[in-house]
Amino acid sequence: MRHSWHFVRRYLEARAAKRTTTNRLFVARSGKPLSYSALYFLFCRLAKAAGVPQARPHALRHGHAMLMLWREIPPADIQAQLGHSSLRMTERYLHVTDPARQERYLRAAPLEKLLDN
Numbered sequence: 001m002r003h004s005w006h007f008v009r010r011y012l013e014a015r016a017a018k019r020t021t022t023n024r025l026f027v028a029r030s031g032k033p034l035s036y037s038a039l040y041f042l043f044c045r046l047a048k049a050a051g052v053p054q055a056r057p058h059a060l061r062h063g064h065a066m067l068m069l070w071r072e073i074p075p076a077d078i079q080a081q082l083g084h085s086s087l088r089m090t091e092r093y094l095h096v097t098d099p100a101r102q103e104r105y106l107r108a109a110p111l112e113k114l115l116d117n
Contacts, residue, residue, distance in 0.1 A: 015027055018030075019031060040057055043055070064081075064082075065078055
């Protein structure tokens with residue numbers, strides 16, 4: 001089985017061949033950046049096809065923040081990574097630090113398994 005980075009590299013090579021002038025990761029066939037709505041609907045369609053019909057793109061952002069918090073990244077660094085204008089916005093993630101919930105999440109989190117390899 002190929003590692004997911006193989007597919008990411010293939011996508012980036014194909015993206016580079018489009019000679020796009022944007023620094024955005026996801027682009028249309030034309031090389032122009034995908035709109036938020038196009039990304040949203042693409043994500044939801046792929047999640048549904050993968051058997052996760054309730055998934056939304058913002059869940060990835062939230063999951064990323066939680067993984068950083070659980071890896072004991074300082075809240076100010078999480079704030080900078082997420083682009084929050086104030087630490088108060090980032091603090092919304094800090095209430096989910098129950099050790100039992102954290103353990104259940106980490107056991108089930110595919111991203112966490114990739115990070116530990």
